[in-house]
Amino acid sequence: xxxxxxxxxxxxxxxxxxxxxxxxxxxxxxxxxxxxxxxxxxxxxxxxxxxxxxxxxxxxxxxxxxxxxxxxxxxxxxxxxxxxxxxxxxxxxxxxxxxxxxxxxxxxxxxxxxxxxxxxxxxxxxxxxxxxxxxxxxxxxxxxxxxxxxxxxxxxxxxxxxxxxxxxxxxxxxxxxxxxxxxxxxxxxxxxxxxxxxx
Amino acid sequence: xxxxxxxxxxxxxxxxxxxxxxxxxxxxxxxxxxxxxxxxxxxxxxxxxxxxxxxxxxxxxxxxxxxxxxxxxxxxxxxxxxxxxxxxxxxxxxxxxxxxxxxxxxxxxxxxxxxxxxxxxxxxxxxxxxxxxxxxxxxxxxxxxxxxxxxxxxxxxxxxxxxxxxxxxxxxxxxxxxxxxxxxxxxxxxxxxxxxxxx
DNA sequence: CTAGCTATCTTGTCAACGTCAAGATAAGGT
DNA sequence: ACCTTATCTTGACGTTGACAAGATAGCTAG
Numbered sequence: 131x132x133x134x135x136x137x138x139x140x141x142x143x144x145x146x147x148x149x150x151x152x153x154x155x156x157x158x159x160x161x162x163x164x165x166x167x168x169x170x171x172x173x174x175x176x177x178x179x180x181x182x183x184x185x186x187x188x189x190x191x192x193x194x195x196x197x198x199x200x201x202x203x204x205x206x207x208x209x210x211x212x213x214x215x216x217x218x219x220x221x222x223x224x225x226x227x228x229x230x231x232x233x234x235x236x237x238x239x240x241x242x243x244x245x246x247x248x249x250x251x252x253x254x255x256x257x258x259x260x261x262x263x264x265x266x267x268x269x270x271x272x273x274x275x276x277x278x279x280x281x282x283x284x285x286x287x288x289x290x291x292x293x294x295x296x297x298x299x300x301x302x303x304x305x306x307x308x309x310x311x312x313x314x315x316x317x318x319x320x321x322x323x324x325x326x327x328x329x
Numbered sequence: 330x331x332x333x334x335x336x337x338x339x340x341x342x343x344x345x346x347x348x349x350x351x352x353x354x355x356x357x358x359x360x361x362x363x364x365x366x367x368x369x370x371x372x373x374x375x376x377x378x379x380x381x382x383x384x385x386x387x388x389x390x391x392x393x394x395x396x397x398x399x400x401x402x403x404x405x406x407x408x409x410x411x412x413x414x415x416x417x418x419x420x421x422x423x424x425x426x427x428x429x430x431x432x433x434x435x436x437x438x439x440x441x442x443x444x445x446x447x448x449x450x451x452x453x454x455x456x457x458x459x460x461x462x463x464x465x466x467x468x469x470x471x472x473x474x475x476x477x478x479x480x481x482x483x484x485x486x487x488x489x490x491x492x493x494x495x496x497x498x499x500x501x502x503x504x505x506x507x508x509x510x511x512x513x514x515x516x517x518x519x520x521x522x523x524x525x526x527x528x
Numbered sequence: 529c530t531a532g533c534t535a536t537c538t539t540g541t542c543a544a545c546g547t548c549a550a551g552a553t554a555a556g557g558t
Numbered sequence: 559a560c561c562t563t564a565t566c567t568t569g570a571c572g573t574t575g576a577c578a579a580g581a582t583a584g585c586t587a588g
Contacts, residue, residue: 150535150536150537150582150583150584151536151537154536154537169447170445170447170448172371173447175573175574175575176574176575176576177573177574177575178574185537185538186537186538186539187538187539187574187575188537188538188539188540188575188576188577189536189537189538191575191576191577192535192536192537193536196575196576197575197576245497245498245501245503246369246501247501247502248368248369248372249369249371265505269505281522283507283508284518284519284522285522287495287498287504287508287515287519288491288519288522288523290494290498290504291490291491291492291494291495291498291519292487292490292491292494293490293494294494294497294498295489295490295491295492295493295494295495295496295497296486296490296494297494298444298493298494298497299444299486299489299490299493302444302445302446303446304444305486305489306464306468308482309482309486316486319483320483320486320487320490323480323483323484323487324487324523349553349554349555349564349565349566350565350566353565353566374544374545374546375545375546375547376544376545376546377545384566384567385566385567385568386545386546386567386568387546387547387548387566387567387568387569388565388566388567390546390547390548391564391565391566392565395546395547396546396547
């Protein structure tokens with residue numbers, strides 16, 4: 131550290147009084163993810179995020195425009211991580227479902243924004259492409275499970291609903307006490323129960 | 330103004346300038362349901378609801394305490410309508426699932442609050458009893474579907490997840506274009522697909 | 529190396545918000 | 559007829575999202 135000549139990036143990261151933050155965009159998104167984890171996608175303010183990042187109250191606006199803009203960025207990033215996770219499991223249909231549930235639990239703040247379209251702007255291009263990338267994995271992998279050729283569509287929606295519903299119920303704490311334990315293992319059992327014991 | 334004899338209830342309902350509203354609690358909840366339908370469970374203000382009901386900005390506080398109090402009342406009422414709907418279908422397991430989805434779509438504003446515990450206070454007693462009443466129907470009816478006696482718990486969670494997930498995906502508009510049409514008929518097909526053709 | 533250009537951040541402001549406190553009004557029982 | 563209580567209003571305070579204008583610094587051309 132402590133470079134002698136120029137105000138390098140390292141110095142800027144350390145001293146909080148610097149005029150330029152260095153990577154405020156990332157810092158605000160990270161602060162938003164933290165805040166969403168603590169109190170949901172609406173339990174915080176832009177000004178609070180700015181305070182956490184050590185900048186003035188109007189600084190975030192330059193990067194995101196407004197609150198919906200920030201949530202659009204969060205949702206877009208979420209769909210990208212989501213699509214990556216699903217694609218990594220795309221070979222095995224069971225694992226796609228497990229990856230769906232694991233994403234919701236491991237990346238809860240993303241998940242809580244992504245499926246709440248009224249919070250952000252769905253016409254964002256990077257968001258749309260990532261979203262379609264994730265949907266593609268779901269449709270192609272779940273279609274393989276179809277018992278009869280005419281039921282691809284139905285089977286896909288069913289598998290998707292099962293994973294999505296379990297994730298949502300788990301996150302909202304609505305499941306009865308008997309459902310405690312490891313959510314990933316439980317999800318695996320659920321999917322197996324439905325699609326036979328092919329795995 | 331200047332009523333001749335008595336300020337009857339009819340008069341009070343008509344003239345908006347009356348000091349007492351008549352049934353402000355109901356009016357505010359109804360206004361909240363409307364506002365949630367239009368812009369989600371966070372896209373409105375208490376003051377806006379007061380304006381819609383034609384009362385001053387602080388009037389709602391007397392009935393609900395604060396915003397979370399109002400949302401608690403909405404959630405409690407929602408769980409009661411929900412439990413009623415499920416109980417009415419409790420004979421037929423397939424119909425319980427259909428009733429679940431239909432409630433989410435027909436009473437969307439309730440549904441959007443009920444499964445977001447961070448919005449309200451879960452320790453409300455009337456809310457808890459209605460919530461347990463609904464859960465009881467789900468557990469007992471879905472348990473009957475279990476293929477083997479040891480899998481009651483898993484079967485219940487699976488059926489619940491399927492209905493809940495389909496409802497949530499439908500409401501958020503996340504399903505692909507191929508899934509358009511009548512959601513109730515689609516839900517019926519989904520449940521049949523999973524639990525065999527016993528119906 | 530320096531002059532200016534542009535991205536980035538700050539400061540100041542505004543209307544609207546949730547909440548509280550204090551007062552006004554009406555309803556209903558004694 | 560009174561008066562107690564529930565209901566609603568008025569006014570205020572600190573906070574919020576958004577906007578406008580100014581300050582600062584990194585970058586590029588000359």
